[in-house]
Amino acid sequence: MDIRTSILVSFIFLISGSLLGWVVSRYFYLQASEELMTESIKLRNYSRLILESLEQSGLVKLVRGESGEITGIQFTIKPSDSYHGQISDENVNVELNQI
Secondary structure, eight states: OOOHHHHHHHHHHHHHHHHHHHHHHHHHHHHHHHHHHHHHHHHHHHHHHHHHHHHHTTTTTEEEOTTTTTTEEEEEEEOOOTSSSSSSSOEEEEEEEEE
């Protein structure tokens, strides 16, 4: 085999190996991306469920946007009977926005 044929064969193997590697990588990338999206949706639903339960129990107040999506959390901390420190207000409000 002469040098030109050898270089051509090496180039063809290089291109075909690169293409095969890209196809395999792309397959697993898409598969992992789909699994991640499914898991993300589940976690978002569980988080929403927990936050709504906390709101129903009166521990937090959820701030909602125009579309009804939760956009923030408002905590209301009330002093308990066992607390011996000083609090100037009866309730202390803490607000977290942009969840």
